[in-house]
Amino acid sequence: MITFKEKLRKKIASRLRSKGSFFLDDLELNYTPQMKMGDMALTFPFQIAKQTGRSPRDIAVEYLPLLKNIEGVDKIEVAGAGFINLHLNRKTFFEGRFTASRCRSYFAEENKIIIEHTNINPNKAAHIGHLRNACLGDTLSRCLKDKGENVEVQNYIDDTGVQVVDVVLGFKDLEKKDLSDIEKYSGRFDYYCWDLYVRVSSLLGANPHYQKRRSEILKKIEHNIDPEASMARLITMRNVKAHLNTMNRLDIHYDLLPFESSILGLKFWEKAFALLKKKKAIFFVEEGPHKGCWVMPFEEDKEKEKIIVRSDGTVTYVGKDIAYQLWKFGLLERDFNYSLFPGSDSLWVTSIHPGSSHPSFGKSDKVYNVIDTRQSYLQKIVVQGLKALGFFPQAEKSIHFSYEMVALSPKSLKEIGQKISGEKKEKTFHEVSGRKGLGIKADDLMDSLEEKALSEIEKRNPDLEPLQKKEIARKIACGALRYFMLKFARNSLIIFDFDEALSFEGETGPYLQYTMVRLKSIFRKWENQGGLSEPDILASADLKNIPWDSLTDKEKDDLWDLIFYAAQLEEEVLHSIRSLEFSHLAKFTFNLCQKLNAYYHLYPVITESEKNVRSVRLLALIHLKNVISRALNLMGIPHPDRM
RNA sequence: GCGCCUGUAGCUCAGGGGAUAGAGCGUCGGUCUCCGGAACCGAAAGCCGCAGGUUCGAAUCCUGCCAGGCGCACCA
Known part of the structure; x- marks a missing residue:
């Protein structure tokens, strides 16, 4: 569709050129709100009207003759206050789907893109907030x-x-x-840590003198002193493994796990620190409350400054993140060592020791x-750090894909047996808190979903093999x-509610999956009755002359609506990427x-007994099935054959 | 206090200059000799937070106000 529209836009622009070209650079080609108005709408009469003060409708009428007989356009008319609406030739557009569907009409713009997502602290089980992060990141990646x-x-x-x-x-x-x-320990290690972390947090809260013990252990870990370091x-490793297993249930995978210990061990920070000092991006504070710290002035508010290196000489998280960000762009003049993650042949981890x-x-x-x-x-x-170092293009292309958190409704807290202290009872939602153990564990949620799915499958397809049922669930x-x-x-902000999340009806993933399953089952059944397979239907059909006209007018409208809408998938993908709003693709x-x-x-x-009608419908459904399947794959939503 | 975000149907949310503001859930009514009812069709339901402004045109952009959320650590 992107290519189709671009070609159409060019054709229209060339027709209009004779009347002047001041509006041709950004000639808008929109979709109409309703099918009966046509398929696409030109709005340039409004732009001309703005500049000339004439009525948009008069202008539209005046330009209309220039646009007669454009290839692929059946009818053109003035509508509303001054829109020029185009009715496309449905038959040729439909036929075009079978030749155009193989090639993508959009292309890479960068040599390489890094996406950082998931980033769960390796000290406890993953929760629903992490799931939102990983789902967004993985969909962007797809x-x-x-x-x-x-x-x-x-x-x-x-x-x-x-945290560790x-x-x-x-x-x-x-x-x-x-x-x-x-x-x-052979149980669910991440769950064990979840509870233990809550106990430690409340211990630290109630006994401030434990802080000393905490920094003792921190120092031992930093200096690699056993047994604490080991x-x-x-x-860390046991929790990371647990997280990878959780994400694997959602078909989410990674190329590299960069460890913060590698960043420290390989002195990435020292390198970045030297750069920042050299370019005078950070300053040493001689006086005042931040005495002895290295700080970066905050661009938007000169009065404020962000501490990068503490007065005790240790670097803050932001400092490490600037070093990491520099490395991502290849600007640090330093690289990690790497090794394969234990048990994997494609997932790599950073390491301080030279590897193969x-x-x-x-x-x-x-x-x-x-x-x-x-x-x-x-x-x-972090972005400001890049700018301060003079890396403006990289600062421009450092994108913070931000999103709101997942919170818990009072009702959902009650359902997981969490009690809320008195004063907070009034709140309509509660932030997930690892310290308090307030949160729904990712695997628990997945277990509930699988359990419910399994019981639904049991109702509909009781004779499937147990293993098959489990996989479908x-x-x-x-x-x-x-x-x-x-x-x-x-x-x-998602205020988590079990009923909503566990729903399989209406606007839900299973509804989409169900649509695919029914499509698949039509073709399965057709083949079982002696009909051709999908590839054979395509191979034997005359795709340059599909018997579109054998459909009734009503069906032409209904099918056209579908095909024309389906053709907009790639535009939706681009739109989603540009706005980082994957709800567009979902909707x-x-x-x-x-x-x-x-x-x-x-x-x-x-x-259907009429052969030509059936043939059009078969072809249309093959095409639509491919489009939906592609859309589902982009969102990482699997589509089983039965459910 | 300063910065960012959010106020749209009973509820959860889309729509972010363009034609009559849309979905899901819920409510009410229908489809069941149907290629899978995890479905389909229909109905009721909206001063798009409030007040100004810009525009041929505003739920959408600007200003102010009201309400809520999140940031503004020598935590990450």
Whole structure:
């Protein structure tokens, strides 16, 4: 459609040139709000009217004759206050779908793009907030790849922060456990840490003197002193493995896990620090409350400054992030060492020790950081750091893909058995908090979804093999969750509600999957009755002369509505990428499925006796099935054969 | 206090200069000799937070106000 529209726009522009070209550069070609008005609308008469003061409708009437007999356009007319509406030739457009569908009409714009997403602290189980992050990041990755971009997905592991320290403290002081106990633990390790972390947090809250113990352990980990350092490593790895398993249930995968310990161990920060000092991007404070710190002045408010290096000489998170961001663009003049993640042949991790040969990482032209909106301020500082170093193009292409958090409704808290203290009872939602253990664990939610899906399958398809049922249930759970995370605009706070998330009806993932399943089953049934397979239907049909006119006028309208809408998929993908708003793609796919469900409710395919009519319908459904399948793949929503 | 975000149908949310503001859920009514009812069709339901302004045209852009949220750490 993108190519089609571009060609049409050029044809129209060349016709209009004789009357002057002041509006031709951005000639708008819009869609009409209703099919009966035609398919596309020109709005240039309004632009001319603005400049000349004449009536838009008069201008439209005057220009109309220039636009007669354009190839592919059946009818052209003036409508409303001054729109010029185009009615396309439906038959040739439909036929064009079968030759155009193979080639993409959009192309890569960058050599390489890095997406950083997921980034779960490796000290406890993943929760619903992490799921939103990962679903958004993974969908962005899928869409960019579809567009043709070379994408590298990174999941940053903060293995040296206080969060892991707290769990080490918990194992040592509260549980009196050592390294081998942690190794031996055979239950759900991430769940165990979840509870332990809550206990440590409340201990630290109630006994401030424990802070000393905490910094003791932090120092030991930083200086690689055992057993604390080994415990921290083991805790990190076991949690990372758990997170990868959780994300695997959603078909979310990564290319590289950069560890913060590598950034520190390989002295990335020292390199970045030297650069920042050299370019005078940061200043040493001699006087005042920030005495002894290295700070970066805040661009928008000169009075404020952000501390990058503390007075004790340690670097803050933002400092490390600036170093990491520089590395992503290949600007640090330094690289990690790499090794394969244990047990994987495609996932790499950074390492401080030299390893064997590895793919090239980093050195990208554009970076998307998928991080919730609460960190906007910090992301701004990182970008400002790049600017201060003179890396303006890279600053321009450092994109903070921000989104609102997932919070819990009082009702959902009650359902997971969480109690809220008195004063906060009035709030309409509650922020997820790892410290308080307030949150719905990702795997628990997935388990509930799978369980519900399984019982639905049991009702409809009791004779399927148990293993098959389980696999279908996994796919449905995955589809339900991914659609749920995508259907909201990113600035919309999701107040989590179990009934809503567990719904399989209406605007949900399973509705989309169900549409696909029914389409698949039409072709399965058709073949079982002795009909041709999909490839054979396409091979044997005369795609340059489809018997479109054998349809009734009503059906032509109904089918055209579907085909013309489906043709807008790539535009929706581009729109979604540009606005980082994948709810567009989600709604589009949902609307398309709705139109399709309505269509085949009215027009049977395999029971249709008129051969030409049946042939048009078969071809149309093959095409639409391909479009929907592509849309679902872009959102990472699997489509089983049955459900 | 300063900055960012959000106020649209009973509820959850789309639409972010263009033609009569849309979905899902819920409510009410229908489709069940149907290629899968996880479906389809229909109805009721809206001062698009309030007040100004810009425009041929505003839910959409600008200004002010009201209400809510999130940031503004030598945490990450």
